[in-house]
Amino acid sequence: MYAYDKYDHALVNARVAEFRDQVDRRVKGELTEEEFRPLRLMNGLYLQLHAYMLRVAVPYGTLSADQMRTLALIARKYDKGYGHFTTRQNIQYNWPKLSDTPDILQELADVEMHAIQTSGNCIRNVTTDQFAGATADEVADPRPYAELIRQWSSFHPEFSFLPRKFKIAITGADIDRAAVKWHDIGLVVKKNDAGEIGFEVLVGGGMGRTPVIAKTIRDFLPEADLLSYLEAILRVYNEQGRRDNKYKARIKILVDAMGADEYARQTEEEWQKIKDLPIDFPAEEAARIKAFFAPPPLQVLSDDVPAVEELAAKNFLFGAWVKNNTNQHKVPGHVNVTISVKPHGGIPGDATAEQMELVAALADEYSQGELRISHEQNLILPHVAKKDLPAIWADLDEAGLGTPNAGLLTDMIACPGLDYCSLANARSIPLAQEIGKRFDDFKRLQDIGPLKIKISGCINSCGHHHAGHIGILGVDRKGEENYQLLLGGSGAEDASKAAILGPGFDENGIIDAVEKVVAVYLGERTDGEEFLATYRRVGPQVFKEAVYGTR
Amino acid sequence: MALVNLTGIQAGDFTVLAEDQTPAEAAAVAVPLSRLQDEGDDFFKVAGPVGAVLATDTNYADLAPLMNKIAFVVIDFPAFGDGRGFSLAVRLRKDVGFKGEIRATGPVIPDQALFLLRAGFDTVEVPDAREAAFKAALKRFDAFYQTDYTGQVSLAHARHSKNQERKAS
Numbered sequence: 245m246y247a248y249d250k251y252d253h254a255l256v257n258a259r260v261a262e263f264r265d266q267v268d269r270r271v272k273g274e275l276t277e278e279e280f281r282p283l284r285l286m287n288g289l290y291l292q293l294h295a296y297m298l299r300v301a302v303p304y305g306t307l308s309a310d311q312m313r314t315l316a317l318i319a320r321k322y323d324k325g326y327g328h329f330t331t332r333q334n335i336q337y338n339w340p341k342l343s344d345t346p347d348i349l350q351e352l353a354d355v356e357m358h359a360i361q362t363s364g365n366c367i368r369n370v371t372t373d374q375f376a377g378a379t380a381d382e383v384a385d386p387r388p389y390a391e392l393i394r395q396w397s398s399f400h401p402e403f404s405f406l407p408r409k410f411k412i413a414i415t416g417a418d419i420d421r422a423a424v425k426w427h428d429i430g431l432v433v434k435k436n437d438a439g440e441i442g443f444e445v446l447v448g449g450g451m452g453r454t455p456v457i458a459k460t461i462r463d464f465l466p467e468a469d470l471l472s473y474l475e476a477i478l479r480v481y482n483e484q485g486r487r488d489n490k491y492k493a494r495i496k497i498l499v500d501a502m503g504a505d506e507y508a509r510q511t512e513e514e515w516q517k518i519k520d521l522p523i524d525f526p527a528e529e530a531a532r533i534k535a536f537f538a539p540p541p542l543q544v545l546s547d548d549v550p551a552v553e554e555l556a557a558k559n560f561l562f563g564a565w566v567k568n569n570t571n572q573h574k575v576p577g578h579v580n581v582t583i584s585v586k587p588h589g590g591i592p593g594d595a596t597a598e599q600m601e602l603v604a605a606l607a608d609e610y611s612q613g614e615l616r617i618s619h620e621q622n623l624i625l626p627h628v629a630k631k632d633l634p635a636i637w638a639d640l641d642e643a644g645l646g647t648p649n650a651g652l653l654t655d656m657i658a659c660p661g662l663d664y665c666s667l668a669n670a671r672s673i674p675l676a677q678e679i680g681k682r683f684d685d686f687k688r689l690q691d692i693g694p695l696k697i698k699i700s701g702c703i704n705s706c707g708h709h710h711a712g713h714i715g716i717l718g719v720d721r722k723g724e725e726n727y728q729l730l731l732g733g734s735g736a737e738d739a740s741k742a743a744i745l746g747p748g749f750d751e752n753g754i755i756d757a758v759e760k761v762v763a764v765y766l767g768e769r770t771d772g773e774e775f776l777a778t779y780r781r782v783g784p785q786v787f788k789e790a791v792y793g794t795r
Numbered sequence: 796m797a798l799v800n801l802t803g804i805q806a807g808d809f810t811v812l813a814e815d816q817t818p819a820e821a822a823a824v825a826v827p828l829s830r831l832q833d834e835g836d837d838f839f840k841v842a843g844p845v846g847a848v849l850a851t852d853t854n855y856a857d858l859a860p861l862m863n864k865i866a867f868v869v870i871d872f873p874a875f876g877d878g879r880g881f882s883l884a885v886r887l888r889k890d891v892g893f894k895g896e897i898r899a900t901g902p903v904i905p906d907q908a909l910f911l912l913r914a915g916f917d918t919v920e921v922p923d924a925r926e927a928a929f930k931a932a933l934k935r936f937d938a939f940y941q942t943d944y945t946g947q948v949s950l951a952h953a954r955h956s957k958n959q960e961r962k963a964s
Contacts (some may be wrong), residue, residue, distance in 0.1 A: 251938045251950050258936050260905075282875070283906060365876065394950065395940040402885055402943075405878030477876035482882045517890070522952055523942050529951040 245308055245614060246391050246536045248356045254396070255420050256353045263287050264346035269344060286366070288359030289345055293666050298337045298345060299362040300352060304372045304390035304414075305333030305617040307357075309604040311616055316354045316600035322348050327600070329585060329593045331657055331708060332411070333371050333617045334362055338664060360387035360398060365406045366479075366628075367397035371413045373421045374582075377537055378626040380574045383442055384433050386416040388534045389470060392525050396471050397788035403478045407485035408493035410478070411450075416532075417725030423619060425449050425458045425737035426711055428495045431479060434464060441467045447477060447507060449739075455701045455710035456496040457739045460510035466531070469515075472523040476515035480507065506757060540612045540627050545577020549630045562637055564690055565648035570633070577630055581611075583623040583640060584647040584655060588680035590656045590736030591673050593621035594646075610636055611701060620657055620696075622650060653695045653762070654680050657708050660717065662725075668701035670718025675699055675751060680756055692762060698733070711735035713776045714761060715742040716754060727754035731761065732779050745784060746792050757791050764790045765783040801908070802945075804896050807867045809836055809846060818842035825869050828853060839864050846896075851879040855886035862891055863913045870899030872914070877920040884915040888944045907957065908932040925937040 248256070257423035265284075270280040276666030286288075299377055300315070308316075319327045322335045322344045330336055338350060352358055360369055370390040377385035393412060397403070403410075415422040416433035424430030430446035444465045449458030451616075465473050486492045499507045525533075556563035570579035583603060585757040586592050595603075603623055607615045610632045623645075628636065640646040648653045656679065659665065661672030676699055683689055698712030702719070715730035726748040733742030749757055762775075766786050769778045779787070800806055818824045821843040821957065826834075828847045839845055844866035850870060854861035854960075858868070868887060870880045880899065887893040899911050899919040905928035911919055912933065921929050942949040 251954070262935055282904070286906070365878070392951070396949075398940050399936070400941055401910040402881045403878070403908055405876050405881065407878075479882055482878055487877065487879075521942065525951040526955055528955040530824060692848055701940070712890060768949070
């Protein structure tokens with residue numbers, strides 16, 4: 245993991261001091277709420293329906309056990325004993341007192357964390373594959389590049405007041421677990437024929453009310469040119485992105501308006517002018533940062549562990565958990581464990597301070613003191629020896645964290661919705677809870693197989709409904725909560741936009757509709773065919789007829 | 796209003812020329828770019844130092860033909876969040892090679908002081924009540940993650956340089 249040096253510490257501490265001064269001026273009335281707003285937003289502090297919300301960055305979703313313990317401490321000391329892990333690999337606290345927020349930021353700074361640029365029209369937390377550096381299907385660990393981008397984008401003098409927020413995601417794996425094609429910039433780490441590392445660069449992806457899948461503007465950008473090329477992309481956007489309408493201000497609208505080829509041309513033209521200036525990190529700096537992400541010294545072990553197989557044969561839930569919640573590590577005999585934060589009937593992504601502390605203790609004992617957060621709002625123990633799975637599962641299960649549903653229908657993404665958010669039109673959490681209860685049969689879930697439901701409580705689509713195999717969008721219809729059903733989206737390497745199937749439903753109706761959709765899939769699928777493949781093969785009509793009847 | 800000097804430049808003392816007003820002989824005047832583009836050589840002969848007032852949506856390339864006629868530039872922010880002003884200043888330094896004073900006007904906020912400095916601004920006009928906050932904000936950070944166009948080299952370089960941070964004049 246990256247460790248701060250004196251410069252990183254100084255910058256983060258200076259930021260805390262600055263924010264303490266701003267809060268102090270606000271509390272004394274020297275700053276109006278209007279003046280304070282942009283300042284607090286730059287530190288991740290939102291004003292929501294009922295209270296302030298603080299969004300803390302977990303850069304590229306990697307954190308240490310000690311950092312997780314600090315997150316737990318903050319939940320207990322300054323909030324109501326829990327936190328919410330988000331689709332951007334961050335954590336949100338829903339009930340902090342304004343006057344406490346400088347102390348919270350200091351607690352974070354002391355363990356090399358911050359809330360910088362988790363909000364505002366700037367470059368946000370860079371996200372990546374939750375299994376980065378640990379998965380078998382990877383060209384290279386993307387996290388050193390994410391850290392280089394984190395530093396470059398922090399307090400950028402030119403790009404801190406963009407037309408709109410700006411999200412960069414990077415993956416180094418064949419399977420895209422970071423949804424890079426749905427980001428303002430997506431980066432895919434690649435090797436060229438000479439074996440050199442570089443990036444495929446995509447721009448203009450995004451969800452919101454206008455979902456767009458990013459387009460490739462460069463097939464192979466050499467590693468050493470990363471930051472200057474990003475600067476060129478950002479300069480074109482900062483100058484030409486629309487500022488007259490916040491719903492048309494994201495880069496996707498600009499790329500769409502000028503065309504990806506023209507965007508590529510303008511980027512290239514600008515990049516040629518700056519690429520030889522000392523904008524890019526020198527090779528020594530890349531080496532320094534990569535050293536922090538050196539693979540842990542894991543012993544090669546056997547993938548056949550009889551104790552695991554025996555317990556799996558005896559205990560269906562453990563067997564399902566091993567099947568669904570573990571991912572093959574690049575070192576034989578090891579796996580990456582997904583800890584589901586999606587208990588049936590629970591709030592997707594919410595974890596209590598006690599749960600966070602347990603996970604931190606497990607990380608110390610079994611995963612090299614390292615943890616990850618996935619964009620699907622789960623926690624990950626990387627680098628786990630397979631033989632330790634029974635002990636880990638027993639501890640997790642006792643704490644309500646043993647749900648064996650990773651990647652299955654109830655592993656839903658849901659935005660906070662109308663329960664917390666001032667933008668929402670409808671509730672998301674109760675719907676997710678009801679779906680969890682309706683599908684609370686693990687044999688049935690296992691039979692249904694991989695299926696991603698994603699729920700947003702408004703058109704801003706924080707719940708990624710556009711990328712759901714089944715997407716649900718909450719809207720307001722004449723004062724009533726109404727839910728639209730979308731099918732066929734994907735956030736993976738085969739990214740696609742989900743399409744609305746037909747008229748919306750009330751809360752009970754939408755859950756019935758999901759049941760019908762699943763029933764159609766079970767009836768139509770061929771051997772081993774997953775939901776999305778079946779939908780793509782048979783098309784929407786048969787689903788439409790089942791849900792709405794023949795007309 | 797107070798003038799905060801970010802770089803220590805000899806700041807210009809000028810008046811903004813009203814529409815249709817002709818400059819007094821040898822007077823330092825700031826004039827909207829659109830008017831400067833229409834003025835002939837006589838205008839520049841009569842006036843003293845002439846500056847261009849730019850909206851944030853100005854294309855930097857429009858300045859190039861006037862570069863040897865103008866002494867300073869004023870970039871007028873309509874709102875503090877209009878970040879085009881930062882790129883425009885960068886362009887003037889980097890692409891046009893403008894060496895004169897660049898001044899920021901409009902509702903910029905103290906927390907932008909270092910961003911303004913590092914984007915290439917020399918001076919910023921602020922309400923008197925905010926002068927102290929602007930000056931304090933300038934001292935908040937002394938190390939930076941990015942190479943910029945004012946001579947600051949990124950920490951990524953400074954970490955490996957024998958002289959530590961190099962700061963250009």
